[in-house]
Amino acid sequence: MRGAAQSLKYLLLAAALAYPLMPFRDVYVLHVLVLIMVYMVLAMGLNILPGFCGLLDLGFVGFYGIGAYTAGLLTIHYNMSFWLIVPLAVLNGALFGVLLGAPTLRLVGDYFAIVTFGFSELVVLFLTNEIWLTRGPLGIPGIAPISLDVTWLATLLGVDERWRYAFRGEVPYYYLAMVMVALVFLVMTRVEDSRLGRAWLAIREDPMAAASCGVNLFAYKVIAFAVSTGIGALAGAFLARWTLFISPDMFKFWESFLVLCMVVLGGLGNIRGALVGSAILIALGEVLRVALPKLGLPAETRFLAYGLIMVVIMRFRPHGLFTQVAESTMQSSLIKDLRARIAARRTA
Amino acid sequence: MDAILTVDGVSKRFGGLMALSDVSFAVERGAITGLIGPNGAGKTTMFNCVAGIYTPTDGRILFAGGEGEPQNVAGRKPERMTALGVARTFQNIRLFSALTVLDNVRIARHCRTSANFFGSVLRTRSQRAEERAIIDAAMENLDFVGLGETALSPAASLSYGDQRRLEIARALATDPKLILLDEPAAGMNPRETEALVDLIHAILGRGVTVVLIEHDMKLVMRICKRLVVLDHGVKIADGSPQEVRANPDVIEAYLGKGAAHA
Numbered sequence: 001m002r003g004a005a006q007s008l009k010y011l012l013l014a015a016a017l018a019y020p021l022m023p024f025r026d027v028y029v030l031h032v033l034v035l036i037m038v039y040m041v042l043a044m045g046l047n048i049l050p051g052f053c054g055l056l057d058l059g060f061v062g063f064y065g066i067g068a069y070t071a072g073l074l075t076i077h078y079n080m081s082f083w084l085i086v087p088l089a090v091l092n093g094a095l096f097g098v099l100l101g102a103p104t105l106r107l108v109g110d111y112f113a114i115v116t117f118g119f120s121e122l123v124v125l126f127l128t129n130e131i132w133l134t135r136g137p138l139g140i141p142g143i144a145p146i147s148l149d150v151t152w153l154a155t156l157l158g159v160d161e162r163w164r165y166a167f168r169g170e171v172p173y174y175y176l177a178m179v180m181v182a183l184v185f186l187v188m189t190r191v192e193d194s195r196l197g198r199a200w201l202a203i204r205e206d207p208m209a210a211a212s213c214g215v216n217l218f219a220y221k222v223i224a225f226a227v228s229t230g231i232g233a234l235a236g237a238f239l240a241r242w243t244l245f246i247s248p249d250m251f252k253f254w255e256s257f258l259v260l261c262m263v264v265l266g267g268l269g270n271i272r273g274a275l276v277g278s279a280i281l282i283a284l285g286e287v288l289r290v291a292l293p294k295l296g297l298p299a300e301t302r303f304l305a306y307g308l309i310m311v312v313i314m315r316f317r318p319h320g321l322f323t324q325v326a327e328s329t330m331q332s333s334l335i336k337d338l339r340a341r342i343a344a345r346r347t348a
Numbered sequence: 349m350d351a352i353l354t355v356d357g358v359s360k361r362f363g364g365l366m367a368l369s370d371v372s373f374a375v376e377r378g379a380i381t382g383l384i385g386p387n388g389a390g391k392t393t394m395f396n397c398v399a400g401i402y403t404p405t406d407g408r409i410l411f412a413g414g415e416g417e418p419q420n421v422a423g424r425k426p427e428r429m430t431a432l433g434v435a436r437t438f439q440n441i442r443l444f445s446a447l448t449v450l451d452n453v454r455i456a457r458h459c460r461t462s463a464n465f466f467g468s469v470l471r472t473r474s475q476r477a478e479e480r481a482i483i484d485a486a487m488e489n490l491d492f493v494g495l496g497e498t499a500l501s502p503a504a505s506l507s508y509g510d511q512r513r514l515e516i517a518r519a520l521a522t523d524p525k526l527i528l529l530d531e532p533a534a535g536m537n538p539r540e541t542e543a544l545v546d547l548i549h550a551i552l553g554r555g556v557t558v559v560l561i562e563h564d565m566k567l568v569m570r571i572c573k574r575l576v577v578l579d580h581g582v583k584i585a586d587g588s589p590q591e592v593r594a595n596p597d598v599i600e601a602y603l604g605k606g607a608a609h610a
């Protein structure tokens with residue numbers, strides 16, 4: 001059973017890697033797959049707050065927007081390289097995360113959720129009204145695509161050529177998105193299985209007991225906020241240089257809700273769950289967008305379908321599809337060693 | 349007396365209710381002190397004041413963890429108290445129940461370790477060494493309370509008595525100098541209670557001072573060197589078990605008016 005699941009995973013990965021190279025590949029499918037991967041990054045980032053720390057964040061999209069506009073503006077004004085923009089956007093997202101989190105994380109429960117919601121609405125208002133900076137509702141068109149300039153490598157190798165690769169079409173973005181998902185996944189699993197991740201999970205499980213174990217609740221919530229918003233901004237930066245157009249209405253509250261649904265569907269606090277939740281809800285959204293008009297229903301009724309799914313999930317699997325928390329911990333080599341030691345002790 | 353903890357005139361008010369009024373007592377280093385009294389007397393509130401969960405409305409709490417002058421710790425945050433060397437268990441068990449037994453204890457090493465976000469992501473050499481040390485310390489404490497073999501089971505799967513022992517292991521893993529046990533025998537069967545008595549003596553053997561809230565009078569009289577009795581937030585007696593047992597105020601508090609003369 002375990003072996004079969006493992007093989008299936010590798011098979012899926014191989015198929016995902018090979019698909020863009022196949023003659024039957026489809027641009028629309030590729031586009032949807034990239035979109036899924038953007039949401040995977042968002043869902044993994046959001047998961048830190050409600051999943052690891054038990055903090056309901058309804059304003060995640062605000063940081064997605066901050067990342068996208070940081071990237072968009074730096075590109076059109078300074079023609080800055082994407083590879084430089086990524087760390088700047090992440091830092092900017094984390095900075096706003098701390099600025100919002102530091103004064104509000106002392107609020108508990110619903111109050112905190114309302115403040116985050118308010119913040120994301122504020123971001124949209126800012127993007128809409130500060131026309132001098134953002135061009136307002138018109139959005140920012142004509143953002144340059146990503147390019148990879150490795151002329152320095154050519155120089156190093158003594159080749160007198162310009163080694164510059166500009167991203168065109170969906171395929172390079174597809175592979176880049178894969179790298180991004182893999183990196184964020186690696187970071188999240190490593191953090192989950194660490195002193196930091198354990199402190200977060202302790203806060204989620206029982207804040208009073210966590211504090212009595214020496215966890216500074218406030219500091220660790222602020223760190224969670226910074227990491228989460230930084231990842232949200234990363235997804236935003238990718239979005240800006242992929243869609244090449246951004247506008248305020250791409251960052252409405254609905255997006256926060258959608259990402260939250262992905263995390264809840266996958267299982268709060270489960271990183272794999274965040275990936276699966278994103279894939280399901282985005283794929284479903286696309287299917288419904290095509291199917292509903294054929295049934296004579298407006299495409300917007302798909303929001304109803306989302307709601308229905310969430311109700312069904314909450315009824316039959318209240319903890320989501322993957323219920324295990326701290327999964328990567330159980331796979332760490334230290335724990336495997338320990339398991340063997342305990343087993344040896346039992347038999348001895 | 350060499351006091352590790354001196355409670356000096358501590359009061360705690362919740363709205364109109366004085367949960368503690370002007371309570372003073374001292375806890376002798378290296379001994380077991382019992383904090384007793386009827387339900388609602390303010391015992392848990394006293395623990396919460398010492399452990400930093402509540403800030404006393406009034407009074408001083410002097411803690412002499414190491415060498416040097418005792419310092420007033422009233423109003424310190426709980427994580428600061430833990431770092432200073434005060435650990436506690438909870439009357440209604442508060443475990444991290446979605447996590448494993450091991451992780452419950454590993455979290456308690458938080459205040460004695462230092463890896464941060466970057467160390468965790470990059471898996472630096474010092475971070476890996478620290479993780480190994482955390483596991484060793486956690487296992488040592490689990491073995492100490494007899495739960496070593498259950499380390500990788502979910503904490504929620506333990507029996508009630510074992511969950512109480514896990515809370516003790518978690519508290520001990522913070523390397524305390526003083527441990528506050530809030531009704532550790534509650535819900536235990538006689539055999540588990542016997543094992544608990546041995547465990548408390550073993551904790552003392554590690555050089556950790558114990559303060560115990562307990563309703564089982566036989567147990568308290570047997571293992572405590574000194575007792576402090578609270579009733580309605582007021583300290584009504586303080587002394588050796590024999591002295592306290594003979595105190596008419598204590599008998600009255602426990603058995604009602606007139607009982608002292610019966």
Ligand SMILES: Nc1ncnc2c1ncn2[C@@H]1O[C@H](COP(=O)(O)OP(=O)(O)O)[C@@H](O)[C@H]1O
Nearest residue numbers: 362365367385386387388389390391392393394
């Ligand atoms: N956080 C709180 N808010 C209001 N009242 C409280 C709070 N904590 C305890 N109390 C009250 O203080 C009194 C003492 O409670 P407690 O310390 O739990 O008693 P004990 O542990 O001795 O049974 C009780 O009347 C209780 O209702």
Ligand SMILES: [Mg+2]
Nearest residue numbers: 391392393439
């Ligand atoms: Mg109590």
